[in-house]
Amino acid sequence: MGMIPxxxxxxxxxxxxxxxxxxxxxxILIRYRVIRRYEEWVLIQIGYNIILAVSLNLSAGFMxxxxxxxxxxxxxxGYAAALFTMSVNLPPNLELPIGLLLAFCAASAFGVLIxxxxxxxxxxxxxxxxxxxxxxxxxxxxxLGFTGGAFGLKGIARETTVTWTYISVLITLFVxxxxxxxxxxxAVLSIREDEIAAEASGIPTTYYKTMAFAVSAGFAGVAGGxxxxxxxxxxxxxxxxxxxxxxxxxxxxxxxxSIFGSVVSAASLTILxxxxxGFDQYRMVVYSLLLILVMIFKPSGLCGRYEFSLGDAxxxxxxxxRGLFSGKGGASGGAGS
Amino acid sequence: MAPVLDVSNLGIKFGGLQALDDFNIQVRGKEIVGxxxxxxxxxxxxxxxxTNVYHPSRGGIRLTGRNTQGKATHEVTKYGxxxxxxxxxxxxxxxxxxxxxxxxxxxxxxxxxAACLRLPSYWRQEAxxxxxxxxxxxxxxxxxxSAAEAGSLPYGAQRRLEIARALATNPKVLLLxxxxxxxxxxxxxxxxxxxxxxxxxxxVAIVLIEHDMSLxxxxxxxxxxxxxxxxxxxxxxxxxxxxxxxxxxxxxxQGGD
Numbered sequence: 318m319g320m321i322p323x324x325x326x327x328x329x330x331x332x333x334x335x336x337x338x339x340x341x342x343x344x345i346l347i348r349y350r351v352i353r354r355y356e357e358w359v360l361i362q363i364g365y366n367i368i369l370a371v372s373l374n375l376s377a378g379f380m381x382x383x384x385x386x387x388x389x390x391x392x393x394x395g396y397a398a399a400l401f402t403m404s405v406n407l408p409p410n411l412e413l414p415i416g417l418l419l420a421f422c423a424a425s426a427f428g429v430l431i432x433x434x435x436x437x438x439x440x441x442x443x444x445x446x447x448x449x450x451x452x453x454x455x456x457x458x459x460x461l462g463f464t465g466g467a468f469g470l471k472g473i474a475r476e477t478t479v480t481w482t483y484i485s486v487l488i489t490l491f492v493x494x495x496x497x498x499x500x501x502x503x504a505v506l507s508i509r510e511d512e513i514a515a516e517a518s519g520i521p522t523t524y525y526k527t528m529a530f531a532v533s534a535g536f537a538g539v540a541g542g543x544x545x546x547x548x549x550x551x552x553x554x555x556x557x558x559x560x561x562x563x564x565x566x567x568x569x570x571x572x573x574x575s576i577f578g579s580v581v582s583a584a585s586l587t588i589l590x591x592x593x594x595g596f597d598q599y600r601m602v603v604y605s606l607l608l609i610l611v612m613i614f615k616p617s618g619l620c621g622r623y624e625f626s627l628g629d630a631x632x633x634x635x636x637x638x639r640g641l642f643s644g645k646g647g648a649s650g651g652a653g654s
Numbered sequence: 655m656a657p658v659l660d661v662s663n664l665g666i667k668f669g670g671l672q673a674l675d676d677f678n679i680q681v682r683g684k685e686i687v688g689x690x691x692x693x694x695x696x697x698x699x700x701x702x703x704x705t706n707v708y709h710p711s712r713g714g715i716r717l718t719g720r721n722t723q724g725k726a727t728h729e730v731t732k733y734g735x736x737x738x739x740x741x742x743x744x745x746x747x748x749x750x751x752x753x754x755x756x757x758x759x760x761x762x763x764x765x766x767x768a769a770c771l772r773l774p775s776y777w778r779q780e781a782x783x784x785x786x787x788x789x790x791x792x793x794x795x796x797x798x799x800s801a802a803e804a805g806s807l808p809y810g811a812q813r814r815l816e817i818a819r820a821l822a823t824n825p826k827v828l829l830l831x832x833x834x835x836x837x838x839x840x841x842x843x844x845x846x847x848x849x850x851x852x853x854x855x856x857x858v859a860i861v862l863i864e865h866d867m868s869l870x871x872x873x874x875x876x877x878x879x880x881x882x883x884x885x886x887x888x889x890x891x892x893x894x895x896x897x898x899x900x901x902x903x904x905x906x907x908q909g910g911d
Contacts, residue, residue, distance in 0.1 A: 321772075321777055322777075322781075491770075492770045495769060495770050495771075495772060496766070496769060496770055499764075499769030499770075499776065499780070500755070500758075500759050500762045500764070500769070500779075500780075500783075501766050501769050502769070503748075503752055503755060503756045503759070504756065504759055506745070506748060506752075506756075507745050507748075507756045510744075510745035510746060510747060510748060511743045511744070511745060511746075513707070513739075513743060514739065514743035514744070514745065515745075515756070516707075516726070516727040516728050516731075517705060517707075517727060517728075517731060517736070517737055517739075517743075517820075518728075518731065518736075518756050518757040518759065518819060518820075518822075518823060519728050519731040519732055519757065519759055519760045519823050520728055520756065520759055521726070521728045521729075522728070523726075528766070622747075
């Protein structure tokens with residue numbers, strides 16, 4: 318491990334312990350019944366909404382292409398995972414992760430299939446074509462026998478737990494942020510910045526567009542798998558284009574190109590309707606109002622392209638505390654290790 | 655010595671317009687060639703053809719001995735050609751070092767899986783690429799601004815960063831599209847030194863499009879003059895300066911007739 322710079326290693330350890338700590342706290346709260354079945358359900362919802370938003374952010378925010386068919390990929394993953402767990406007879410804690418893996422593969426395969434023709438377009442045209450593809454997926458599911466058609470797929474076991482959701486969210490966050498900070502991620506970013514210059518710099522842009530689209534679709538599939546095993550029924554009408562729009566709203570609100578923003582935005586937009594239970598009817602009104610307000614006052618989304626770094630925050634805090642003790646008082650954070 | 659760039663009978667038609675015809679050029683290693691001509695003569699079209707942004711209607715291009723016909727732009731880049739753009743095309747909202755590291759993409763080999771799992775190959779190759787990128791930036795005196803956003807750099811620095819990025823792809827032929835555009839005489843003089851320095855240090859052949867005659871006459875060993883898609887003259891700066899055809903293309907015919 319001598320390869321990893323000390324700084325980065327410290328950050329990794331810090332993030333890992335923070336993730337473990339948060340998990341511990343949630344588990345204790347569940348143990349002492351502060352978090353009950355309903356709160357668990359909300360937590361799981363937050364989880365798959367984070368996965369949906371962060372994965373869409375990969376293609377919409379980091380690659381700068383605006384697809385509108387995320388709900389379609391979510392449904393592919395949902396049906397793939399549900400059909401698998403329904404047809405095998407394994408312990409839940411074994412068949413769910415396998416189902417989620419299958420969901421990833423199935424959805425990303427669809428991502429490649431749809432991405433190859435669709436990604437030749439850009440901007441509004443790409444949005445319209447992917448919207449169309451998303452609807453096609455839904456209509457096909459509606460008309461197939463083994464998917465339960467319009468009645469929906471019933472009898473899915475409730476296997477999604479807070480733990481599996483938490484693990485899936487962590488994997489999504491790690492993989493996508495690791496991807497962004499690599500040669501592959503830079504290739505994706507270069508497409509957003511200037512496609513012609515990217516090609517001239519030796520980046521195979523078609524390959525990377527399809528790759529990012531497939532990874533994005535794959536994680537949407539995982540979210541679909543989690544969704545299927547908590548709702549216990551898959552109804553194709555739940556995956557219409559309004560759902561794709563909702564996911565896009567979460568991403569835009571959080572900030573195109575900010576993973577942290579997507580997380581914050583997904584969590585708040587999931588909790589908001591729950592807190593205002595009676596307000597649920599007006600969720601779309603609140604969405605539109607929120608969107609309009611954000612577009613007026615912060616057009617780049619709540620977080621813009623800002624990424625929160627625990628390492629920086631702790632480093633800054635440490636410097637401040639040291640400043641206090643050395644008597645200078647309130648030294649400005651900065652430096653941060 | 656075999657030419658690094660060998661272009662024969664290149665021609666392209668846009669609809670009914672013959673934008674370029676019968677274009678021949680052989681560029682040897684480390685040569686500096688100028689491409690001049692009035693506006694609309696087809697100079698940038700030549701660059702777009704050489705990098706396969708356009709595909710020729712006829713003729714062929716051999717780059718370091720390989721035929722580039724039908725290849726995508728990024729493949730031709732791998733063969734050893736790199737370019738800058740007339741209107742700067744940087745990855746504006748990314749850092750200066752990331753701009754260079756994007757062009758170092760193909761010098762790294764680690765897989766998608768290695769990136770996502772942060773395998774040792776990731777750490778090693780990233781560290782190497784960063785070191786290589788910083789070295790390149792230092793040639794252009796930009797190592798201090800490596801973390802700055804590329805779009806925030808002053809104009810001259812953006813031009814230099816574009817050249818640094820092009821060099822990061824490890825080219826044998828470097829195409830510069832109006833590198834001195836928008837520069838004052840002292841900046842242009844600096845640029846001339848930089849271009850010569852780049853040629854000597856990196857051993858690349860350079861083909862440049864330029865309207866600034868002091869730069870063209872000052873550093874080009876050979877000049878090609880294009881007008882209406884045809885080469886109307888070629889030779890040393892001295893020959894070009896005194897060629898009546900060139901003078902006519904730029905200034906019009908003498909006398910009324």
